[in-house]
Amino acid sequence: MRIRFACFLVALLGVLAVSAIASTPADTLVVGVVEEVTTMDPAIDYTFGSGPLFRAAYERLVTFNTASGKIEPQLALSWDVSDDGKFYTFHLRQGVTFHDGAVFDAAAVKTAYDRVMTINEGPAWMLTSYVDSIDVLDDATVRFTMKTYPFVPFLRVLSSYWGMCIASPTAITQNAGDDMGKAFFRNHLVGTGPYKLVEWVEGQQMVFERFDGYWGGWAGDHVKRIVLRKILDTTTMALLLESGDLDIAYGIPLDELTSLNGKPGVVVGVHNTFTTNMIAMNTTKGPLADVRVRRALSYSFDYASAMEVFAGYTTPLIGQIPIGMPGHDDSLPHYVFDLDVAKQLLIEAGYGNGLTLEYTWVTEEPEGRRVGVLWQDTLRKIGVDLKVTEVTVAGHWDRVSNIATMPDLANYRWGIDYPDPSSVLVPLYHGDSAPPAGYNLSRFADPRVNAVLDASGKEPDETKRLQLLAEAQSLLLTGASNIWITAVPVTVCMRSNVQGYVFEPAAFSSFNFYDLYKK
């Protein structure tokens, strides 16, 4: 009995020793991610979780360069836009093959995008709203005919990785089945990208290997394998990065960075995304229908303390367009924290004796809790009783989409669909964008804002367009439809031997895998 127990102990210790080995192979990049992937179908997926896989395996016609703010070629080498904006003609890159050996040509573009539009789920609206038809002019030339034109941001729409990834026409036709290939594409990635998927253990990990036939070639420094590990628990993720089990850790909460700061071999990265965090004020009913009350609340918000919710890594949002996106304007006026002004405005509006307001925040967006409780504590001082309610994503959408159940104040995030200011301003502030059509939760409806936004979509001249956008932003600030908090930062921490990383706020959950290598 005793001997057997001793044997057991020895075995146990051996096991512990085995599990303590750490450090990733030199040609393999191990990335820890937090987001869930439930389908890999580029026609359906509309989540942040797909960012890294789409970027590894798929490509789009064009991409957006954050640094220059310009559209750059990817699978399309060049393009012409007709003067009236009705036709977009793309001249395609030649000699590109898909992972399954299919040849990339104009017909492939048409097959892929027709599939997205026919399935018409998730991201498909970005094509169906604007594109009337896609025509193959010759093998190397494809033409998009627009439904509504001119629509200036269209090339930026095409740079989105939602819905715009081009899948293999062979895979599409061979696996069509009776569900247009949804079952197949749910767990297969068949693109032209530099890495192909070799394994997916659902909820746990994905393994990619370099695609030998990649058109970009494999000269220079690249990794051979990429392992994406889904890690539910971010504290574990931080420790794994520290011990060298991970090369990149994506999505460690800001407050947990303290445990990584200054650790040898670890580079902590915090980046501002194009996702904004704000509080919608219900302008249709109750005290908040009065702009004075909305302005009072705008002055009652402690912007500096709220930045501490983001561990001090970010700054208050000026205007509505996040830093780094065309149209962002630092010179716009903005509200500052001033309780005296707030109190004065409340008295003017007839609420000197106080009022009660409901504030909701979404479970999956945890900053909302802290922002709410912080604000609640501040508002007590000017007689405003803020009821802080937690809602799930489902509950949030249910409440905000119905005017009868819309809370007075709703904290929410908005991530852009494509890197253009219209992807912020139109769905959030255009009068026609009240839910369920759009995301104008405050139901702010100012005809002047609508007119300026409509005009900006048709204005081909960039300078004039920026002026229109600045005008829209000033009108919104005066109307105080929201409390604009900040652009949400995201953390990308890596081992110091990982080289070549460039953060892209428009596709923040993804990585430029092809450029990454280890020293």
Add this chain to the structure above:
Amino acid sequence: MKALWKKLGRWMAGRPLAAAGAAALLAILLLALFAPWLPLQDPQSVSMRDKLLPPSAAHPMGTDDLGRDMFSRVVHGARTSLLVSVIVVACASVFGLVVGLTAGYFGGMADELMMRTTDIFLAFPGLILAMAVAVVLGPGVVPTIVALSIVWWPWYARLARSEALMHKQADFVEAARALGVPTWRILRSHILPNSLSPLIVQATLDMGYAILTTAALSFIGLGVQEPTAEWGAMLNIGRKYLLSAWWFITFPGLAIFITVLAINLAGDGLRDYLDPRTRKRGA
């Protein structure tokens, strides 16, 4: 009455653990009751600059992620936890009592209906049902109470039913029935008083379990909401800071542990005292 206390006291003296449990419970109750008047910091006062401070003289249990004093929140949390669990046990046992006594006394279809209904409730883990109900009702103190009561009443209904079955054959009930006493009066003045005491014992013993379940529901994020201090909810937030702020999960958990331990120790003593034969139920 005085004699009873004296007797109880003497009996307790021979059981140091039960006595210690009772004393601790009394202390916790007093703390909870008088929390607003104690020299504590405002449990709702936010100070972002002081977030996640380790325990110190100014903050004996450190601060949370909003810079609120943990010590004050742990003490105020006792109010929430105790209140919620007392109400849950009370609601569930009263409802269960009414249903169980009726079913047990009348028998037949009513009994069959109740037994099959409770079968359904007892056929899967209560926490999952409580979670579903809590999502339907939305977060907050009252929904938490309702959700847990819905899950709990079948236990008391079954207990009350077996009591009713036992007492309805008793001589004095037979006699009353023979004399033509109305049914509701038999139920009220004969069955009820006799069934009450085992139910009360059980309910008291369940208090600790109720605190644990309340905390569990809040821990999943479906229970009590900000800014109300509640132990389970504090653990839910604190879990995110496991590596950087050990105090955040340690103290609220310790509070639950000590409170439930005190209730269990005192409860065990009470049970032995009142009825040495009662068995604790399995779940």
Add this chain to the structure above:
Amino acid sequence: MARYIVKRLALLTVTLLGVLTLTFFVSHVVPGDPARLAAGVRAKPEQVEALRTRLGLDRPLWQQYGRYIAGVVRGDLGESIRTRRPVSADLAEYFPATVELTAFAMILCLLIGIPSGILSAVKRESVIDHVSRVAATAAVSMPTFWLGLLLQLLFFRWLQILPATGRLGFYLSPPAHATGLYVVDSLLSGNWTAFGDSFVHLILPGTALAASSIAVITRMTRSSLLEILSLDYVRTARSKGLAEKVVILKHALRNALLPSLTVIGLQVGVLLAGAVLIEVVFSWPGIGLYAVQSITFVDFQAILGVTLITAIVYSGVNLIVDVLYGVIDPRIHY
């Protein structure tokens, strides 16, 4: 006996139908539009409506209910709107993890609970007995999830000797699928690294989950053994001069374990319920974690699937315990 089992099975079917009905209607009043969520919150209204029709969510509730029950009878549990897979496929993937965790915890319960119960009974009123009593009370007073967090803090954060989350470490791919229990599958395929690693990953969540049940089983074993030890035949055996060890192990223990069987059976249910919280704390990909994720996503079909499977296991275990009890104890007739 056979008639008794048939009767119980029939009753169980009725109960399960009731469980499904209750959960169906409770989960359908949950606020939140599943079609909207499935389509994505940014989908256009017409996309949402198209999906609603496809999922049958536009039909009246009683029709949806009828279709669902008919599906269950055929073995079709519907499709999850969150994972976009048949619920049965999800359950097949998540359930083995829960089984593995619960079984491991059960083994711990038996390996620790019964011996310490015997020890407490044999050394009655000794220091060991008192310590075991206090430890047992402490264990049942502790929130399972808090114990889990403390273990993580101690063994993962401070001592850094045990992993805190997941079923397998890095680089290890799950062993070839046979049972879905990693420990068993890795043994079957002779994959020693995976075996060791999956075993190590079980230690903390298993211990946290088992703690309160160990306490209950210890106390139960102790009291039933004491009861038996005071009976005549044990006294006879002793007076015959049999060694104390033989008396306890051969004669008393067997009879003492009988009543423990019910308690142990009940503990399976307790462990299953506790697994929900432990899976959340340890990011253990079992049906508890699946249930929590499904509930916040208003994923009806998934919630129903989880409820059904837990109800089957829960009631099944109770049935087996009752039947076994009859088999082992000849005095019980059905």
